[in-house]
Amino acid sequence: MGSDKVKCPNCGKVNNVPAASDGRPRCGNCHQPLPWIASAGDGDFADVAEKSSVPVLVDLWATWCAPCRMVSPALEQLATERAGQIKLVKVDVDAAPQTAERFTVRAVPTLLVMDRGEVLARQAGAAPVRKLREWLDETLPEVADEKAES
Numbered sequence: 216m217g218s219d220k221v222k223c224p225n226c227g228k229v230n231n232v233p234a235a236s237d238g239r240p241r242c243g244n245c246h247q248p249l250p251w252i253a254s255a256g257d258g259d260f261a262d263v264a265e266k267s268s269v270p271v272l273v274d275l276w277a278t279w280c281a282p283c284r285m286v287s288p289a290l291e292q293l294a295t296e297r298a299g300q301i302k303l304v305k306v307d308v309d310a311a312p313q314t315a316e317r318f319t320v321r322a323v324p325t326l327l328v329m330d331r332g333e334v335l336a337r338q339a340g341a342a343p344v345r346k347l348r349e350w351l352d353e354t355l356p357e358v359a360d361e362k363a364e365s
Contacts, residue, residue, distance in 0.1 A: 248299025
């Protein structure tokens, strides 16, 4: 498991964000929450997604899938909007066949919302960011409430 470089949406500083961590990533400069976007495969899915300290939006996708490529920016936008509240974990189903089989992926993209390893919601196919935001808010009302308070 490595880390990804993430530009802080608040101050613009580039930070290293680990794929798995006990806490929530914050900017080293302004200390604001950072978007948490990580990749996972068969070997590290449990550490990256199931042991996450925040709810996880899992994107089960494939490189050859046009709808997957179309929905990816919307998912990254949601991860940025909800920095510190959710984690986006991207799983390439061709590179992670055991994970795809475990979640019975029959179509890509397949999106899951998980909290502490439990699947709370599932959706197949791409959707516009507005619909994905509504789906996420219905599934995780406490995150929507937290967002409204800030």
